[in-house]
Amino acid sequence: MDDKKHILLLSTSTVFGSGYLAYAEREITDFLGSSRRVLFVPFALHDRDGYAARVRRRFAECGYEIDSLHDATDARAAVANADAIFVGGGNTFRLLKTLYDLQLLEVVRENVVRGMRYIGSSAGSNIAGRTIQTTNDMPIVQPPSFNALGLVAFQINPHFVDADPGSKDMGETREERIAQFHEESETPVIGLREGAMVRVEAGVATLVGSAGARLFRKDRSAVELRAGSVLEGFVNSERI
Amino acid sequence: MDDKKHILLLSTSTVFGSGYLAYAEREITDFLGSSRRVLFVPFALHDRDGYAARVRRRFAECGYEIDSLHDATDARAAVANADAIFVGGGNTFRLLKTLYDLQLLEVVRENVVRGMRYIGSSAGSNIAGRTIQTTNDMPIVQPPSFNALGLVAFQINPHFVDADPGSKDMGETREERIAQFHEESETPVIGLREGAMVRVEAGVATLVGSAGARLFRKDRSAVELRAGSVLEGFVNSERI
Numbered sequence: 001m002d003d004k005k006h007i008l009l010l011s012t013s014t015v016f017g018s019g020y021l022a023y024a025e026r027e028i029t030d031f032l033g034s035s036r037r038v039l040f041v042p043f044a045l046h047d048r049d050g051y052a053a054r055v056r057r058r059f060a061e062c063g064y065e066i067d068s069l070h071d072a073t074d075a076r077a078a079v080a081n082a083d084a085i086f087v088g089g090g091n092t093f094r095l096l097k098t099l100y101d102l103q104l105l106e107v108v109r110e111n112v113v114r115g116m117r118y119i120g121s122s123a124g125s126n127i128a129g130r131t132i133q134t135t136n137d138m139p140i141v142q143p144p145s146f147n148a149l150g151l152v153a154f155q156i157n158p159h160f161v162d163a164d165p166g167s168k169d170m171g172e173t174r175e176e177r178i179a180q181f182h183e184e185s186e187t188p189v190i191g192l193r194e195g196a197m198v199r200v201e202a203g204v205a206t207l208v209g210s211a212g213a214r215l216f217r218k219d220r221s222a223v224e225l226r227a228g229s230v231l232e233g234f235v236n237s238e239r240i
Numbered sequence: 241m242d243d244k245k246h247i248l249l250l251s252t253s254t255v256f257g258s259g260y261l262a263y264a265e266r267e268i269t270d271f272l273g274s275s276r277r278v279l280f281v282p283f284a285l286h287d288r289d290g291y292a293a294r295v296r297r298r299f300a301e302c303g304y305e306i307d308s309l310h311d312a313t314d315a316r317a318a319v320a321n322a323d324a325i326f327v328g329g330g331n332t333f334r335l336l337k338t339l340y341d342l343q344l345l346e347v348v349r350e351n352v353v354r355g356m357r358y359i360g361s362s363a364g365s366n367i368a369g370r371t372i373q374t375t376n377d378m379p380i381v382q383p384p385s386f387n388a389l390g391l392v393a394f395q396i397n398p399h400f401v402d403a404d405p406g407s408k409d410m411g412e413t414r415e416e417r418i419a420q421f422h423e424e425s426e427t428p429v430i431g432l433r434e435g436a437m438v439r440v441e442a443g444v445a446t447l448v449g450s451a452g453a454r455l456f457r458k459d460r461s462a463v464e465l466r467a468g469s470v471l472e473g474f475v476n477s478e479r480i
Contacts, residue, residue: 016408046423091420093379122411133380136411139333139373140421142386146379159411168256170434171362171376171399180331181380183286194410 004115005235006031007151007200009125011158011192011211013089020058021121023195027208028119029062031199032084035117039082040068043098044090044123051088059086079107082116089122089158092135096127097143109149118151122158125192129155134181134189136174152200153187154234160191160214175214175222182218188234189216190225198231205231244355245475246271247391247440249365251398251432251451253329260298261361263435267448268359269302271439272324275357279322280308283338284330284363291328299326319347322356329362329398332375336367337383349389358391362398365432369395374421374429376414392440393427394474400431400454415454415462422458428474429456430465438471445471 008031015023032038038059042051052068059066066086072078079085085108087095099105112118120128126135127148134155163173172180178189190198195211207213207229215223215231225231248271255263272278278299282291292308299306306326312318319325325348327335339345352358360368366375367388374395403413412420418429430438435451447453447469455463455471465471 012410014410016410046420094420094424133382134378136378138417138421139375139379139386140424141373146382159409161409169399169401170252170254170256177378180286180334181378184334184380 003203005112005151005200005203006115006117007112007128007198007205008117008119009128009152009156009192009198009200010119010121011125011156011160011196011209012194013121015195015211020054024197024209025062027197027199031119032064032117035084036063037065037067037082038084038086038119039078040066041085041087041095041124042068042070044088044092044095046094051090055086055088075102075104076107079104079111079116082111084117084119085111086119087121087124087127089124091140092123092126092132092137093139093141093143095123096132096146096148097141099127100144105149109151112149112151125156125158125198128152130187131155131185133185134178152198152205152235154205154231155181155187155189156198157189157191157216160193160196162193162214175216178216182216186218190214190231191216196227200235203235205234207231243443245352245391245440245443246355246357247352247368247438247445248357248359249368249392249396249432249438249440250359250361251365251396251400251436251449252434253361255435255451260294264437264449265302267437267439271359272304272357275324276303277305277307277323278359279318279325280306281325281327281335281364282308282310284328284332284335286334291330295326295328315342315344316347319344319351319356322351324357324359325351326359327361327364327367329364331380332363332366332372332377333379333381333383335363336372336386336388337381339367340384345389349391352389352391365396365398365438368392370427371395371425373425374418392438392445392475394445394471395421395427395429396438397429397431400433402433402454415456418456422456426458430454430471431456431462436467440475443475445475447471
């Protein structure tokens with residue numbers, strides 16, 4: 001059943017020096033295939049109308065029509081009937097809380113299992129994992145649970161940055177923060193650099209894009225992943 | 241009653257290029273006055289024994305004895321009987337969850353109101369505010385609530401960094417994250433740069449230390465604060 005999952009997880013919507021979604025356009029169009037309508041989820045940002053308008057313009061350039069979930073009279077039906085969904089970035093806590101408030105998590109999960117194509121960017125990638133416990137975002141609102149969609153058996157850390165040896169900042173590096181997560185959990189974490197994506201097709205997760213990623217696991221050394229790296233066993237493992 | 245509050249909130253335990261708590265030593269010894277025993281709260285880090293040992297050595301250099309709360313047979317009694325408490329940095333979610341699990345928030349709050357001196361660093365400063373909603377930390381565990389001690393009427397953002405105009409990172413700047421918080425809340429936020437501290441005495445909060453801070457309020461321009469700046473009305477305002 002899981003073989004029907006089609007998932008594309010972006011670290012960021014935009015890489016430095018290029019336009020919105022420009023770096024990912026070819027991957028997105030290849031991923032969407034014949035789907036021409038995409039349901040957009042704008043809940044991670046405060047200005048939903050503005051966000052939906054920006055995404056609608058951008059997808060129109062590539063020949064796609066956007067329906068925004070915040071405009072739907074029946075949000076659950078809109079998700080249930082969608083062929084493809086794009087969950088945009090912003091604040092992960094706000095996004096997840098809104099999905100809980102509208103009771104949408106289960107219908108998204110069910111429809112992805114049935115074959116709805118799922119594109120997430122940043123916060124939208126975070127919520128595809130088991131929990132949002134490796135987000136970089138501020139906890140500006142409190143969702144009832146940190147448990148998320150669990151479409152894949154790992155966590156995403158988007159906008160992953162390697163430690164800067166010249167930094168004078170004494171806060172934890174990203175890698176130290178992920179190590180703190182692994183003091184509490186065994187779920188693998190993929191630190192996705194900006195420009196990297198994870199694509200799941202036919203039960204296999206593959207790293208795509210240009211920037212590479214780091215795979216972090218509890219009590220093991222981090223592993224560098226490059227475009228084409230296959231993440232064995234990370235799609236259909238049992239939920240912990 | 242609030243006039244008895246003595247609170248010292250550090251952005252960080254360590255500034256670049258100096259030893260643990262070195263930059264803050266003079267402020268801490270002045271703040272502690274005649275108190276010679278300090279109750280240490282190590283819950284923000286996983287290795288409580290190691291953390292307590294490090295803090296014990298450091299405070300011994302200045303003539304203070306440390307009792308670590310994780311060694312206490314009755315944690316609530318230990319807090320209730322303390323003259324001074326130091327809540328160390330680490331992960332804010334872990335710290336707050338542990339305080340909830342051990343039912344310690346109320347006894348800490350009550351004893352600060354009665355005059356127990358409270359020193360917080362980083363995560364320990366976050367939890368002195370109304371909520372932990374402006375922490376930079378990863379949500380590696382889930383506390384039952386984001387509401388914190390509310391010893392002061394503002395939020396701390398520790399390790400505050402100004403936006404780097406040369407950055408190629410496309411994640412939100414710290415200021416943008418705090419603006420997202422203000423889309424959801426009206427509580428003022430003090431972005432404390434590493435090296436800056438807030439000291440509360442006799443109902444007045446004053447910025448001390450070398451690095452300065454930024455005051456962020458909903459729908460208002462940010463204000464730069466320097467050592468000696470008084471934060472009017474930010475101690476005893478009603479909790480929202």
